[in-house]
Amino acid sequence: MAAVTTSAERSLNKLAIVGVLIVTIIFLAPIYWIASTAFKPRNLATTIPPTVVFQPEISPFVKLFTKRSQLRTAPTPEQYAAAPWWERLVFDGGEKVVRSGRGDVQWSGYPNRFMNSLIVAITSTILAVGMGTFTAYGFSRFKIKGEQDLLFFILSTRMLPPVVVAIPMFLMYRAVGLNDTHWGLIILYTAFNLSFSVWLMKGFMDEIPKEYEEAALVDGYTRMEAFFKIVLPEAATGIAATAVFCFITAWNEYAFALIMTNRRAQTAPPFIPSQVGSGLSDWTVIAAGTFLFLLPVAIFTFLLRNHLLRGMSFGAIRK
Amino acid sequence: MAHIQLKNISKTFGNHTALTGLNLDIADGEFFVLLGETGAGKTTTLRMIAGLEKPDEGQILIDGADVADWGAAERDVALVLQQYSLYPRYTVRENLEFPLKPKIRRIEPDEIKTRVDRVAKTLRIEHLLDRKTDRLSGGEMQRVSIGRAIVRKPRVFLMDEPLSALDAKLREALRTELKNIQMNLGQTFLFVTHDQIEAMSMGDKVGVLNHGRIVQTGTPYEIYNNPRDTYVASFVGSPPMNLIDGKLVNGRAVMAPLNFELPFAGGARTSGETDGRPLVFGIRPEDLYLESGAPVEARVHDVENHGVEKILTLRVGDTMLRATVPARTDVEIEQPVRFAWDPDKVVLFDKGTGVSLRHAG
Numbered sequence: 001m002a003a004v005t006t007s008a009e010r011s012l013n014k015l016a017i018v019g020v021l022i023v024t025i026i027f028l029a030p031i032y033w034i035a036s037t038a039f040k041p042r043n044l045a046t047t048i049p050p051t052v053v054f055q056p057e058i059s060p061f062v063k064l065f066t067k068r069s070q071l072r073t074a075p076t077p078e079q080y081a082a083a084p085w086w087e088r089l090v091f092d093g094g095e096k097v098v099r100s101g102r103g104d105v106q107w108s109g110y111p112n113r114f115m116n117s118l119i120v121a122i123t124s125t126i127l128a129v130g131m132g133t134f135t136a137y138g139f140s141r142f143k144i145k146g147e148q149d150l151l152f153f154i155l156s157t158r159m160l161p162p163v164v165v166a167i168p169m170f171l172m173y174r175a176v177g178l179n180d181t182h183w184g185l186i187i188l189y190t191a192f193n194l195s196f197s198v199w200l201m202k203g204f205m206d207e208i209p210k211e212y213e214e215a216a217l218v219d220g221y222t223r224m225e226a227f228f229k230i231v232l233p234e235a236a237t238g239i240a241a242t243a244v245f246c247f248i249t250a251w252n253e254y255a256f257a258l259i260m261t262n263r264r265a266q267t268a269p270p271f272i273p274s275q276v277g278s279g280l281s282d283w284t285v286i287a288a289g290t291f292l293f294l295l296p297v298a299i300f301t302f303l304l305r306n307h308l309l310r311g312m313s314f315g316a317i318r319k
Numbered sequence: 320m321a322h323i324q325l326k327n328i329s330k331t332f333g334n335h336t337a338l339t340g341l342n343l344d345i346a347d348g349e350f351f352v353l354l355g356e357t358g359a360g361k362t363t364t365l366r367m368i369a370g371l372e373k374p375d376e377g378q379i380l381i382d383g384a385d386v387a388d389w390g391a392a393e394r395d396v397a398l399v400l401q402q403y404s405l406y407p408r409y410t411v412r413e414n415l416e417f418p419l420k421p422k423i424r425r426i427e428p429d430e431i432k433t434r435v436d437r438v439a440k441t442l443r444i445e446h447l448l449d450r451k452t453d454r455l456s457g458g459e460m461q462r463v464s465i466g467r468a469i470v471r472k473p474r475v476f477l478m479d480e481p482l483s484a485l486d487a488k489l490r491e492a493l494r495t496e497l498k499n500i501q502m503n504l505g506q507t508f509l510f511v512t513h514d515q516i517e518a519m520s521m522g523d524k525v526g527v528l529n530h531g532r533i534v535q536t537g538t539p540y541e542i543y544n545n546p547r548d549t550y551v552a553s554f555v556g557s558p559p560m561n562l563i564d565g566k567l568v569n570g571r572a573v574m575a576p577l578n579f580e581l582p583f584a585g586g587a588r589t590s591g592e593t594d595g596r597p598l599v600f601g602i603r604p605e606d607l608y609l610e611s612g613a614p615v616e617a618r619v620h621d622v623e624n625h626g627v628e629k630i631l632t633l634r635v636g637d638t639m640l641r642a643t644v645p646a647r648t649d650v651e652i653e654q655p656v657r658f659a660w661d662p663d664k665v666v667l668f669d670k671g672t673g674v675s676l677r678h679a680g
Contacts (some may be wrong), residue, residue, distance in 0.1 A: 211400050219397075
């Protein structure tokens with residue numbers, strides 16, 4: 001196209017860019033706030049007006065990963081000199097790192113909770129997307145009696161706010177011993193995500209011409225081989241988009257994690273706010289925990305961004 | 320090499336009846352064209368032979384063996400479709416290798432390479448082997464599709480409108496090429512199309528399918544010159560056969576409701592019982608001719624110049640007739656002309672059933 005732009009169009013363009021910038025700032029501001037607080041010394045975290053320029057430091061992360069206690073007396077110069085650099089940061093904040101009788105550093109609960117979050121979110125995403133892909137393929141390719149009703153039933157599992165069933169679920173989980181276990185949360189999150197995954201994947205499967213697999217069937221491949229060799233690569237975009245959504249849902253889930261877990265299998269979302277102490281709240285540690293918690297989703301989404309863009313515009317795939 | 324028989328096949332999809340009591344016999348090494356409009360059941364027939372669809376009733380025999388329980392892989396057929404038959408992520412070479420690689424075949428890598436190269440040479444697509452399929456033109460894609468079918472040496476080739484998506488020039492070229500390939504291979508081809516020109520020019524035999532039934536099977540010559548009913552008569556031929564209502568009175572064809580008459584003496588075999596009975600007269604446009612002393616006057620309604628010939632639309636009262644005349648014929652629109660027909664070429668159809676009297680007899 002010959003781009004002949006009038007001055008009116010150009011100023012309209014500028015206006016649009018300004019609009020986009022404003023929206024972007026509104027969306028990014030809270031993230032910047034969290035990220036900057038995660039690197040602030042404690043005394044700057046809650047100043048009014050907020051401190052924007054400061055010397056960033058790593059102490060919130062050291063505190064996040066260690067168990068600490070208040071210092072009653074200042075450390076002796078020998079103690080201070082003998083401590084590694086990260087322990088000095090804690091001393092500077094008026095706290096000390098708790099050590100066991102043998103002198104081992106005591107970890108805080110955060111690394112475990114973070115691992116729990118990863119285990120639960122990744123496993124439930126794999127399960128939900130995997131089962132969803134197979135189910136969607138079945139619905140898309142075979143004539144199934146009551147197909148519409150079944151699909152509606154699958155969708156209906158999302159019509160109730162999940163919290164409504166929290167108490168019965170809690171009682172059932174306690175009865176079968178799934179309380180505070182990884183599998184308990186994995187099963188729950190898989191169940192939440194499955195209907196979403198089936199519906200989304202069905203859309204993508206319907207877009208893949210069935211002629212591709214039929215050609216493979218006629219060529220002498222089994223249905224399974226045709227599925228893995230032909231359908232799956234074609235569905236990669238849809239799988240990526242579905243996986244990101246499922247992962248984010250499972251990663252961010254708070255209510256059930258709070259109710260169903262308390263120690264062994266607790267995930268990061270209920271743990272982070274529990275660190276707001278009764279007397280003194282160290283917001284820099286909370287921010288550091290939240291900041292680290294944001295990273296996996298950001299990385300995952302970034303890695304799959306090309307697929308996501310194509311996935312969002314499905315229906316526009318060239319035939 | 321295979322002899323295919325379809326016996327009394329019926330198939331319904333929900334409320335829609337796709338095929339009813341279909342019978343087909345495709346001889347070994349034959350180029351059989353299944354001709355019909357969209358929705359006539361051509362593709363369903365093809366898919367049932369391929370094993371992608373199961374008939375509700377009836378039998379499918381390949382070389383005399385009932386293949387009801389055979390999967391698509393076991394039937395050893397090759398399928399070429401109008402589109403989507405190439406895998407988009409693969410190169411041309413990978414696409415050609417794909418049918419040779421299933422576990423059930425166990426073909427040595429060297430053998431695969433030789434076969435792929437030979438096929439590429441036959442179809443003149445050697446320069447495309449390393450290209451991704453989304454970088455091919457429509458004609459190249461269909462060449463590769465045909466290559467994918469040939470490379471496997473299947474028992475039967477099934478082709479579902481493989482040329483329909485191509486532009487006219489290419490379609491003509493590939494038509495000839497495909498026919499040559501079939502003759503060289505000596506294999507059984509079942510070719511499905513809605514294009515009667517493709518059917519006439521390629522088929523050893525043509526089966527005309529209408530609403531899930533085979534209306535007529537025969538050589539292109541038989542289909543064209545001796546259509547079984549008015550459907551075949553109007554479907555095959557371009558422009559189609561003229562069909563005019565009328566009856567026979569004392570050896571003359573009297574056309575109702577306009578009452579123009581044409582001599583019919585010495586025409587198609589007639590007997591006393593055809594006299595006075597309501598009939599449909601079928602006459603091909605090329606069997607109508609203009610002559611100054613001819614019995615009927617008409618006006619030229621339209622002239623289409625096709626280079627080698629002209630197609631005239633003649634108007635007699637409300638009836639429109641098409642006549643193919645030599646290009647040198649000099650006529651103008653609204654000019655009165657006189658025309659006659661070749662009575663030997665007239666096909667008589669029963670008005671009620673639409674069936675040709677020759678076939679009904």
